[in-house]
Amino acid sequence: MVATIETEQTVKELGAQKYKYGFVTDIDMEKAPKGLNEDIIRFISAKKNEPEWMLEWRLKAYSRWLDMTSPDWAKLNIDPIDYQDAYYYAAPKSKDDGPKSLDEVDPELLRTYEKLGIPLKEQEMLAGVAVDAVFDSVSVATTYKKKLEEQGIIFCSISEAMRNHPELVRKYMGTVVPQGDNFFAALNSAVFTDGSFVYVPKGVRCPMELSTYFRINTADTGQFERTLIIADEGSYVSYLEGCTAPQRDENQLHAAVVELIALDNAEIKYSTVQNWYPGDENGVGGIYNFVTKRAACRGKNSKVSWTQVETGSAITWKYPSCILQGDNSVGEFYSVAITNNHQQADTGTKMIHLGKNTRSTIISKGISAGQADNTYRGLVSIMPKAEGARNFTQCDSLLIGDKCGAHTVPYIESKNPTARIEHEATTAKISEDQLFYCKQRGLGDEDAVGLIVNGFCKEVMKELPMEFSVEAQKLIGISLEGSVG
Amino acid sequence: MPLIEIKNLHARIEDDGKEILKGIDLTIEPGEVHAIMGPNGSGKSTLSYVLSGRDGYEITEGSVMFDGVDLLEMEPDERSRAGLFLAFQYPVEIPGVTNSTFLREAVNARRKGQGEKEVDALQFVKMMREKTKKLGMSDEMLKRAVNFGFSGGEKKRNEILQMAVLEPKFAILDETDSGLDIDALKIVSDGVNSLRDPSRSMLVITHYQRLLNYIVPDKVHVMADGKIQRTGGKELAEELEASGYADYQEDAA
Numbered sequence: 001m002v003a004t005i006e007t008e009q010t011v012k013e014l015g016a017q018k019y020k021y022g023f024v025t026d027i028d029m030e031k032a033p034k035g036l037n038e039d040i041i042r043f044i045s046a047k048k049n050e051p052e053w054m055l056e057w058r059l060k061a062y063s064r065w066l067d068m069t070s071p072d073w074a075k076l077n078i079d080p081i082d083y084q085d086a087y088y089y090a091a092p093k094s095k096d097d098g099p100k101s102l103d104e105v106d107p108e109l110l111r112t113y114e115k116l117g118i119p120l121k122e123q124e125m126l127a128g129v130a131v132d133a134v135f136d137s138v139s140v141a142t143t144y145k146k147k148l149e150e151q152g153i154i155f156c157s158i159s160e161a162m163r164n165h166p167e168l169v170r171k172y173m174g175t176v177v178p179q180g181d182n183f184f185a186a187l188n189s190a191v192f193t194d195g196s197f198v199y200v201p202k203g204v205r206c207p208m209e210l211s212t213y214f215r216i217n218t219a220d221t222g223q224f225e226r227t228l229i230i231a232d233e234g235s236y237v238s239y240l241e242g243c244t245a246p247q248r249d250e251n252q253l254h255a256a257v258v259e260l261i262a263l264d265n266a267e268i269k270y271s272t273v274q275n276w277y278p279g280d281e282n283g284v285g286g287i288y289n290f291v292t293k294r295a296a297c298r299g300k301n302s303k304v305s306w307t308q309v310e311t312g313s314a315i316t317w318k319y320p321s322c323i324l325q326g327d328n329s330v331g332e333f334y335s336v337a338i339t340n341n342h343q344q345a346d347t348g349t350k351m352i353h354l355g356k357n358t359r360s361t362i363i364s365k366g367i368s369a370g371q372a373d374n375t376y377r378g379l380v381s382i383m384p385k386a387e388g389a390r391n392f393t394q395c396d397s398l399l400i401g402d403k404c405g406a407h408t409v410p411y412i413e414s415k416n417p418t419a420r421i422e423h424e425a426t427t428a429k430i431s432e433d434q435l436f437y438c439k440q441r442g443l444g445d446e447d448a449v450g451l452i453v454n455g456f457c458k459e460v461m462k463e464l465p466m467e468f469s470v471e472a473q474k475l476i477g478i479s480l481e482g483s484v485g
Numbered sequence: 486m487p488l489i490e491i492k493n494l495h496a497r498i499e500d501d502g503k504e505i506l507k508g509i510d511l512t513i514e515p516g517e518v519h520a521i522m523g524p525n526g527s528g529k530s531t532l533s534y535v536l537s538g539r540d541g542y543e544i545t546e547g548s549v550m551f552d553g554v555d556l557l558e559m560e561p562d563e564r565s566r567a568g569l570f571l572a573f574q575y576p577v578e579i580p581g582v583t584n585s586t587f588l589r590e591a592v593n594a595r596r597k598g599q600g601e602k603e604v605d606a607l608q609f610v611k612m613m614r615e616k617t618k619k620l621g622m623s624d625e626m627l628k629r630a631v632n633f634g635f636s637g638g639e640k641k642r643n644e645i646l647q648m649a650v651l652e653p654k655f656a657i658l659d660e661t662d663s664g665l666d667i668d669a670l671k672i673v674s675d676g677v678n679s680l681r682d683p684s685r686s687m688l689v690i691t692h693y694q695r696l697l698n699y700i701v702p703d704k705v706h707v708m709a710d711g712k713i714q715r716t717g718g719k720e721l722a723e724e725l726e727a728s729g730y731a732d733y734q735e736d737a738a
Contacts, residue, residue: 436539437577441587441647442565442594451590455581455630 032089038062041190044089048159048193051166061179061189068183074317074346075375075407078288086253088191088224115478147207153237154199155210158226161197168199172230176259176296176323184255184290184317192226192257200235200266209465211240225256231266233299238269238465254313255290264299264326269307271464273472276312281370281482283342286314293320294350297329297358305332306349307463309472311479314343319377321350324358324386331360334460338453338479339372339404348378348409353386353419362393365457366408367476369400369483375407382419389419397427398456400449400483428456435484445484450477486553487512488655488686494547496535505531507711508547513655516683520697521690522722523708524730529690530574532708533659537571538564552654565591566598568654572644572661579631584643585613587631588650595651616649620676638669645676656680657688662696674699694726709733 032043041062045055070081102110148155154165162169179189200206231237241258254276260268270293279286289312295304306320316339322331333349351360360380368374380391397406408425430452438448454461454473464472489512496506505528513519523529535542536549538561549556556564579587593603617624622642632640641661648656658677662670677687677700689700697705697719705721706713707730714733715721 431577432540433577434579436561437573437579438587439561440537440565440571440573441591441651442562442598443590444562444594447590447594448562451582451587452579455579458581 032087034087035084036062036086036088036191040088044191044193047089048162050159050162053170054162057174057179058190061186062191064180065183065186065190068180068186070183071317074377075373075409076315076317076344076346078315081253081288083187089193115474144208151204151207152201153204153206154197156197158192158195158197158228161228165197165199168230169197169228172261173228173259176261176294177257177292182292185257185292188224188226188255188257188292192224195226195228195256195258196239197227198229198237198239200231200237202232203234204232205235206237209238209240209467211467223254225254225258227256227258228261229259229268229270230261231263231268231302233264233266235263236267236269238271240271240273240465240468242273242275252286253288253290256292258291258293258320260293260295260304262295262297262299262302262304262326262329265301266299267303267305268295269305269465270295270320271468272306272308272310273464273468273475274308274310274312274316275475275479277314278312278341278343279314281341283314283371286343287312288315289313289318290315291318293318294323295321295331296323296325297331297355298325299329300326300355301328302326303330303332305330305334305463307334307460308336308347309460309464309468309475310335310337310345310347311475313345316343316345316347318345318347319349321352321379322360323352323354324360324389325354326358327355328357328359329355330358333360333362333364334463335364336367336457336460336476337365337374337376338367338476339369339374340480340483341370341372343370343372345373346375346377348376350379351381351391353380353382353389353391355386357388357390358386359389360391362391362395363459364393364395365460366395366397366406367400367453367456367480368397368404368406369480371403373405373407375409377409377411379411380413380421380423381411382414382416382421384415386416387418389416391419391421393421393423395423395425396456397425398453399427399429400480430484446477446481449480449484450474453477453480487550488515488517488552489513489556489688490550491536492548494532494535494549495545496531496542497545499541499543504545505542505711506535509708509711509713511706511713513686513688515654515686516681517703518681518687518689518700519704519706520700520702520722521688521706521708521713522692522694522725524733525692527709528711529692529708530659531711533571533657533688533690536564536657537561537569562594565651566595570648570651570653570656572641572648572656572658574659574661574663576632576635576640576644578633578635580633582631583628584631584646585610585627588613588627588647591647591651613650617646619679620646620649621672622646637664638666638672641665641669641673642676645673645680649676649680652685654684655686655688657690659690660692661689662691662693670696671699694722697722707733 032040041058045058177185180186262268276287276289297304304322310316324331331351337345337347339345349362364376366374366376376395382389395408399406406427410423412421434452435448453476461469491509491511494506494509497504521529544557589609613627614624661673702719705717707715
């Protein structure tokens, strides 16, 4: 209650001074009006009970954003987006609005759940069925949290972290992806609604995979998500993001920011399965996913490993990167990007070698079917002081059918003569022979494609944690449904 | 009831309309092993593709009954699950997919078709080890990607291993002897012979008689110009070895 009163006061004060657009709102409103301006940002900040410095931070990002333009260098066809015609804040949906049972859920969605082998109870949770005490995620999460707390690991929403651990948030947020880094990152910095925060103390090896799945209060934070993970000296953490089940959202525009910081001898493993709604087979609808993910390997011998399986979204613009500052630090990027129907993906990584003997590995597998376009875009940059730096890059593309496209755009810059950089690229088609061979052994079209593509992606899939890998393998087959036969 | 009954089968290539099969009649009873011999271009491999349902051929006339059902109405994967197996002349490589995963998928596709549960992983590994041992193969083969980087002999042996695991009612061996040295030929033939069974029929397609020294057929057919020109016992193969296909090719011309 106290918090609410404080917020109301804050908003009133703000309103008295600065509501120059004449926009008056009630703090109990569930949704901010459409459009983006300073008032909306103040509203979001107030809603989230944020400290003053955070609001200032957001406003600064907003002013940077106003001077920026949407990047157009990617190989993507994007209709102009009207940023004033979107909502930037909506309170999390109440459970009561959800379906009452699985009978009320879209059968198409249930069919996919079934194919993925998701247990009934989890299906209910994913579909947002309003049943209390059906799913024991709350108790699981509580057990989880307790275990983590014992080790001093902080795992909470970023809003919570801002209130309970402001010193950590303030120290690290925006140090890897600054507010004005790029158009979408600036937008996110101004209006982000929630996301995850992880801090692993010195010398602690996080005893379990951290997953948003087990962090309660994560529903509906997808649109402008902001994640910050800090691995202190000598620590280790593996983080799982996303879920294989298809995710829908009424908001088309998604712009997330993820910052990872690894100090001396620390290691972060970050795995993503992205399955946002890709639009229908005619390319109508679907999520626009503009993501800025970046890791700073700040300490010596630190390591960051990105693994992503991207199957959803109408448009994917995403380049998880590593800044290899610490000597002997290691960056890895393992990616599977699948586009079908009219999906477009422009994705890859940046490996910036600053420290001595820094090493990076890039394995990218792009699969394109239907009329989709799939581009790998990557930068390997060796700076003058990166004595003995090494990179290995392998980009493989697989085409299914003859109307899709695969493109590889590698940028390589070396400013140090001792650097060693290797780049390999292949493009192949699923052959009729392979499909017939599988079918002759009894596999249906879908199973055959799934099997062949999984084989093609094997080097990446084996990097996924066990929790993800079985479902992710099935997801690959499902994403390519209807691509042959 | 015959296991397979082909009547007046005509087929042509979809792309250019060229007729390859010009009226095949062939009946195979359960447990029988038949051999089809013939010169290159006689339509032997086309027959194996048409029977297994490969795209690219149009059937213009005739019928094929398999175990009492119309084979030509079925999709290739349905034919496989119904018990038809083709040992490929050129087995296909599938990078990144291990032999054991591939076979488990194939076995599960069958079980699913019959409404059974998926095979237990441990039980499957055990079964695979037994099969490879029985065929005198190393189970190291199971961990390798399907045919990927296999030698010619290994690929052919792998076909026989798959046949042993899938236990078909009817197996077509398409030039399984091609590209094999005498040792590999013996291993493959021993494998095939160990799979002979009163309820399993086989159609062995070959250009040379030597394979039939190891896999002794019940009947031998000579195919030329898209038709079966002559049928006899195993002595027909020996006769052909001596006289060659010249007579039949002249007939065709």
